[in-house]
Amino acid sequence: MTPSLSAILSSRKNVVGLLLLAVFLGTLPLWLNTPYALSTLILIAIYAIVTMGLCLLMGYAGQVSLGQAAFFGLGAYGSAILSTRMGWSPWLALVASAAITGGIAYLIGLPIFRLQGHYLALGTLAFGLIVRVVLNEGKTITGGPTGLPGIPRLTLAGVALKSDLAYYYLAWGVALLALIMALNIVNSRFGRALRAIREGQEAAESLGVEVARYKLRILVTSAIYASVAGSLYAHYMIFVSPNAFDFDTSVRLVLMAAVGGLASVWGAPLGAAVILLLSLVLREVMPLLTGSSSGEQQLVAYGVLLVLIMIFMPDGLTGAASRAWRRAQPLAVLRRRLRRA
Amino acid sequence: MDGEPLVILEIEGVSKHFGGVVALDEVSFAVRDGEILALIGPNGAGKTTLLNIIAGTLPPNKGQVRFRGKRLNGRPPYERVRMGIARTFQQALIFGKMTVLENVMVGCHIRGQSELLDAALRWPRVRREEEDLYLDALRFLNLVGLGAKANQEAGTLPFGQQRLLAIARALAASPTLLLLDEPAAGLNRLEKNDLADLIRRIQQMRITIILVEHDMELVMRLADTVVVLDHGKRLAQGTPQEVRRNKAVIAAYLGTEEG
Amino acid sequence: MLSYAFKDYVQFLLSGASTGCIYVLIALGLITIYNVSGVINLAQGEFVMLGAMLAVVFYRQLHFPLWLAFLGAVLAIMLLGALVQRVTVYPARRAAEVTLIIITIGTAIALRGIALLLWGTTSYSLPEFSPGPPLQLGGAVLARQRLWIIGTAGIVLLLLYLFFEFTLLGKAVRACAINRQMAELLGINTQGMALLSYAIGGGLGAIAGVVIAPLALVSYDMGLSLGLKGFVVAIMGGMVNAPAAVVGGLILGIVESFSAGLVSSGFKEAIAFVVLFVVLVGRTVPWENLFRRRP
Numbered sequence: 001m002t003p004s005l006s007a008i009l010s011s012r013k014n015v016v017g018l019l020l021l022a023v024f025l026g027t028l029p030l031w032l033n034t035p036y037a038l039s040t041l042i043l044i045a046i047y048a049i050v051t052m053g054l055c056l057l058m059g060y061a062g063q064v065s066l067g068q069a070a071f072f073g074l075g076a077y078g079s080a081i082l083s084t085r086m087g088w089s090p091w092l093a094l095v096a097s098a099a100i101t102g103g104i105a106y107l108i109g110l111p112i113f114r115l116q117g118h119y120l121a122l123g124t125l126a127f128g129l130i131v132r133v134v135l136n137e138g139k140t141i142t143g144g145p146t147g148l149p150g151i152p153r154l155t156l157a158g159v160a161l162k163s164d165l166a167y168y169y170l171a172w173g174v175a176l177l178a179l180i181m182a183l184n185i186v187n188s189r190f191g192r193a194l195r196a197i198r199e200g201q202e203a204a205e206s207l208g209v210e211v212a213r214y215k216l217r218i219l220v221t222s223a224i225y226a227s228v229a230g231s232l233y234a235h236y237m238i239f240v241s242p243n244a245f246d247f248d249t250s251v252r253l254v255l256m257a258a259v260g261g262l263a264s265v266w267g268a269p270l271g272a273a274v275i276l277l278l279s280l281v282l283r284e285v286m287p288l289l290t291g292s293s294s295g296e297q298q299l300v301a302y303g304v305l306l307v308l309i310m311i312f313m314p315d316g317l318t319g320a321a322s323r324a325w326r327r328a329q330p331l332a333v334l335r336r337r338l339r340r341a
Numbered sequence: 342m343d344g345e346p347l348v349i350l351e352i353e354g355v356s357k358h359f360g361g362v363v364a365l366d367e368v369s370f371a372v373r374d375g376e377i378l379a380l381i382g383p384n385g386a387g388k389t390t391l392l393n394i395i396a397g398t399l400p401p402n403k404g405q406v407r408f409r410g411k412r413l414n415g416r417p418p419y420e421r422v423r424m425g426i427a428r429t430f431q432q433a434l435i436f437g438k439m440t441v442l443e444n445v446m447v448g449c450h451i452r453g454q455s456e457l458l459d460a461a462l463r464w465p466r467v468r469r470e471e472e473d474l475y476l477d478a479l480r481f482l483n484l485v486g487l488g489a490k491a492n493q494e495a496g497t498l499p500f501g502q503q504r505l506l507a508i509a510r511a512l513a514a515s516p517t518l519l520l521l522d523e524p525a526a527g528l529n530r531l532e533k534n535d536l537a538d539l540i541r542r543i544q545q546m547r548i549t550i551i552l553v554e555h556d557m558e559l560v561m562r563l564a565d566t567v568v569v570l571d572h573g574k575r576l577a578q579g580t581p582q583e584v585r586r587n588k589a590v591i592a593a594y595l596g597t598e599e600g
Numbered sequence: 601m602l603s604y605a606f607k608d609y610v611q612f613l614l615s616g617a618s619t620g621c622i623y624v625l626i627a628l629g630l631i632t633i634y635n636v637s638g639v640i641n642l643a644q645g646e647f648v649m650l651g652a653m654l655a656v657v658f659y660r661q662l663h664f665p666l667w668l669a670f671l672g673a674v675l676a677i678m679l680l681g682a683l684v685q686r687v688t689v690y691p692a693r694r695a696a697e698v699t700l701i702i703i704t705i706g707t708a709i710a711l712r713g714i715a716l717l718l719w720g721t722t723s724y725s726l727p728e729f730s731p732g733p734p735l736q737l738g739g740a741v742l743a744r745q746r747l748w749i750i751g752t753a754g755i756v757l758l759l760l761y762l763f764f765e766f767t768l769l770g771k772a773v774r775a776c777a778i779n780r781q782m783a784e785l786l787g788i789n790t791q792g793m794a795l796l797s798y799a800i801g802g803g804l805g806a807i808a809g810v811v812i813a814p815l816a817l818v819s820y821d822m823g824l825s826l827g828l829k830g831f832v833v834a835i836m837g838g839m840v841n842a843p844a845a846v847v848g849g850l851i852l853g854i855v856e857s858f859s860a861g862l863v864s865s866g867f868k869e870a871i872a873f874v875v876l877f878v879v880l881v882g883r884t885v886p887w888e889n890l891f892r893r894r895p
Contacts, residue, residue, distance in 0.1 A: 064701050111881035118640040119880055121701045122831055126876040129828070133870040181461040188460030188467065189453045189474065192439075196447045199436035206396060206430070207514055208422035208451040217457050247824065251709060258702060300717060303710025310703045311691050 045171035048269035053225025059262035062198030067128025073245025075230025105223030147241030261316030347374040354404035382570035427516035437496030445478040448513030607739030618746035620853025621753035626830030629804035635777035636797035643708035645827015651806025681802025715820035723817035
């Protein structure tokens with residue numbers, strides 16, 4: 001059975017999905033608008049953006065990154081430093097941060113993508129930790145371990161976005177845009193080449209795919225995604241500190257991507273939502289179990305979850321869903337045939 | 342038609358060793374435009390190594406390879422594809438989790454031009470290009486007879502068909518030189534006949550073919566020229582009939598002399 | 601630099617060498633596991649941490665004598681190592697590389713979280729193996745424990761060498777490392793060997809943990825940093841070359857010691873990561889081709 005062209009481009013499915021998502025998100029604050037809920041939703045949007053970039057890198061190109069929080073942090077600190085210490089307009093700072101972070105990603109990628117598998121993972125891990133140390137030690141510029149306060153709000157058409165509601169729409173607006181672009185990338189010649197790289201680098205190169213160049217480009221893309229998200233984060237929290245961008249954050253990002261489905265861009269917002277909600281639940285539940293409350297205790301849950309997911313559900317929630325859908329198909333066809341008979 | 346056919350590929354004094362093991366030792370020969378050249382020899386003779394050197398995945402230690410007069414040394418594989426050289430692998434190496442059609446569309450990669458930014462912004466011409474690639478890919482699938490399986494996950498194909506898919510994929514890159522690495526291994530008699538027909542059809546498309554094969558019947562049937570390698574050295578070269586009568590070749594294969 | 605005397609340099613050298621021995625032990629555990637089961641055990645640092653923790657528990661809570669606490673901790677972590685292999689690595693043995701990497705990371709995090717749950721964020725300590733004032737060596741002041749570290753590392757290296765070279769079991773393990781399929785054909789139980797390699801790796805990590813415990817603060821998060829440095833050293837040996845790892849470990853320890861003494865301790869942490877980066881990248885440079893004069 002020959003697939004139709006739009007099936008190849010997945011355009012119809014995606015457009016419908018995007019519209020549904022936009023409507024859902026647009027109307028959500030009508031009935032869910034406590035400050036707590038809104039701030040959680042905003043964070044979900046921000047992390048979803050980072051995760052989308054990570055999915056492109058890990059799921060599509062098959063390159064492991066254990067240091068994605070570094071790009072997230074570079075974007076956040078870039079925006080913070082440029083808008084506070086240098087007085088730049090926040091939007092300009094956002095763009096400049098994204099450019100700088102992308103540039104750093106490019107420079108890191110040049111040597112690091114010659115590594116494969118585990119070595120690549122370790123290299124990204126090392127990079128993430130180096131950035132963390134730099135953010136911590138560069139006291140005069142970054143404010144050191146105590147962080148950088150006083151970040152100005154973003155303004156849209158002259159209006160400062162002070163309320164959580166306004167920021168909610170901004171964050172999800174950007175997230176939807178990011179999602180659209182990611183979907184476009186995936187369903188294209190470039191995205192196909194990426195998947196080919198993941199499936200078999202040697203074979204892909206033997207068909208004319210410039211493997212090294214493409215890997216670099218997707219790394220830079222994922223870094224820019226993370227940087228933009230980082231800038232949004234900085235202007236929302238009005239404060240940044242190195243703790244928010246450490247190894248645990250990188251792990252949580254990998255977990256979000258894994259839960260959603262490494263190879264599914266749609267899985268990114270889903271995974272981000274699940275993990276953030278999970279950490280909320282854990283924050284309530286853990287103190288009851290252990291008598292003390294510390295954010296790091298969620299660690300056990302994350303670790304165990306990661307292992308379990310990778311063993312039993314390596315394609316994440318979206319993978320499990322599409323497999324269930326496919327398994328239901330013969331049944332549906334059979335039902336149709338029986339009805340006609 | 343008249344005159345000497347053009348030489349399309351020149352192997353000049355190519356040597357390759359891995360540590361202490363000599364895989365290729367000063368191998369030289371030329372491939373003529375439009376012919377089917379079979380590369381045969383006992384196991385370990387260096388055939389796949391030579392193929393890898395032509396394709397660019399392995400650099401030679403000595404010597405060079407020229408394609409249409411241009412030096413290939415130092416050029417990465419993807420550049421050679423753009424020059425017109427495509428290959429298949431012994432293990433097929435198809436993209437298991439992608440559909441059959443998508444595999445061939447990857448083969449069409451160099452026919453397209455839209456890059457990352459174009460994809461992200463999805464200009465109208467990106468969509469038009471996808472349509473063209475899609476139709477081209479379908480065409481190549483039908484050429485090898487896999488058109489009906491376009492939507493199937495490539496990893497679920499039986500191995501013989503995976504081989505065909507690999508050939509379709511390589512053809513999609515519009516090569517003028519196609520390197521086939523043991524395409525007949527593991528195929529039954531019927532499949533081998535179909536394969537022979539396919540290879541003939543490819544030759545009729547004005548594509549030069551270098552065929553690494555163990556199946557002598559196939560080689561005798563298809564090849565215009567046969568090059569025999571043994572222990573990394575070129576042992577003989579000529580038409581299938583000439584090579585078959587060559588005593589050194591017989592000795593290398595059988596270890597004895599035939600009367 | 602001029603305000604430092606020769607004796608200070610000797611001090612940096614010796615204390616750096618002892619720290620280097622720790623890294624070597626950790627790296628050897630990584631190398632053993634990698635050689636036999638082909639997995640880079642990103643949880644190695646946690647084995648070190650748990651070894652130290654268990655020794656503390658045995659000594660302070662169960663009031664074992666120090667040597668028994670040492671032994672008990674090492675044996676327990678050897679068991680844990682085998683358990684980790686069976687429960688997390690074995691089920692995923694056919695999965696993609698990305699998956700395996702995430703699994704080992706998940707294991708590391710889970711182990712760290714369990715330690716946090718059991719022992720909280722408090723730091724603990726062990727007494728030195730032989731109590732007494734620090735030793736004076738040519739003007740340098742060296743804690744006695746450092747000699748214990750160097751001595752233990754030396755003995756462990758010797759035992760490993762004897763095991764792999766001269767015992768049947770050791771040779772079986774090496775066979776698996778060299779060619780797994782061949783080893784299976786010869787009737788060697790490769791899964792059993794993988795379990796054993798994890799046990800050995802865990803044991804080596806635990807030894808490192810217990811022997812550094814008197815000098816360091818034992819807490820739930822000591823594993824990440826130590827584990828990473830173990831990787832750096834293991835990678836210097838290409839994950840397979842033990843002697844290179846020994847040399848590399850000593851060098852890293854000494855470089856760290858000098859930079860902490862001469863520059864600042866904040867950036868000392870970054871040194872290992874930078875070295876890791878450089879070593880990783882250095883591996884991708886085709887050194888042989890640079891020294892070739894062929895066309």
